[in-house]
Amino acid sequence: MKNTTSLYKALNERILVLDGAMGTMLQRYKFSEEDYRGERFINWEHPLKGNNDLLSLTQPQAIEEVHRKYLEAGADIIETNTFSGTTIAMADYHMEDLVYDLNYESAKIARKVCDEFTTKNPEKPRFVAGSIGPTNKTASLSPDVNDPGFRAITFDELRIAYKQQSEALLDGGSDILLVETVFDTLNAKAALFAIDEIQEERNIKIPIMVSGTITDASGRTLSGQTAEAFLISVSHLNLLSVGFNCALGAEQLTPYLETLSNNSDFYISAYPNAGLPNAFGQYDESPEFMAEQIREYAEKGLINIIGGCCGTTPPHIKAIADLVKDYLPRKISVKS
Secondary structure, X not given: OOOHHHHXXXXXXXXXXXXXXXXXXXXXXXXXXXXXXXXXXXXXXXXXXXOHHHHHHHOHHHHHHHHHHHHHOOOOEEEOOOOOOOHHHHHHHOOHHHHHHHHXXXXXXXXXXXXXXXXXXXXXXXXXXXXXXXXXXXXXXXXXXXXOOOOOOOHHHHHHHHHHHHHHHHHOOOOEEEEEEEOOHHHHHHHHHHHHHHHHHHOOOOOEEEEEOOOOOOOEOOOOOEHHHHHHHHOOOOOOEEEEEEEEEHHHHHHHHHHHHHHOOOEEEEEEEOOOOOOOOOOOOOHHHHHHHXXXXXXXXOOOEEOOOOOOOHHHHHHHHHHHOOOOOOOOOOOO
């Protein structure tokens, strides 16, 4: 992986900034069913509106524009538009056969824009994180309350799906693979198993970020793990970073980041939502307010990578980037 050395160098020098919410930005375009279809899928037999990953094929200029806005705001790492880019999630749209194409093209778009910015300012290299979402199935829990032993998906089905997605993300130019919004650690372990297979087969070392999600005030993931249990469950691989995203606002996330920071030799990442959603599902936290919440992370030396999840926009990322530039990254034992 050609950019790995510069990635570790940057991580040791400063807190790196991850981008904000792709979905929040895409909502502003108010794309219609026809926009989602574009020319290529004009006669597709099933509704496609809401398939944001598909926009990498049908509205690539919009995806490029969102990436560019986040990079202009100060992001060091941008995520590919592939949160639902597995055969499992794409089954909702009957688009399983397009998964390789979707991930490859998404990574290529992000790579192109990152390279533009790195060329302009080589002192601030930009990196592409291939986004690997949790899928809409869970390997640990039954979707049927009357049959607790039932599983809608197997570990091996997840492994195969994640492997296909990961290979396409790497082929398209991703520097990092980001297994994110983990609500079921067994799903994440399937993704990590798949990525490890690729490392062996290609004889490469892939920087892997793992980011879980604490679903409520109990401080547990959906499948019931505490922050410490989650960390232990994923620590068998030599990860680039471990952290949390989504579900909670910045302030609520602090104690769980402290747990990770105190117990891990990996870099620590965080990208919370812009507060908690209001009654209409909207996120009200202003960029300035969110940045102030994140100041505590920086002052306590908890983080190496910081960004935003649901409800965050380029102004949020700019406020965060402006804040963390004055703080040192969390110190860990030196990684090669």
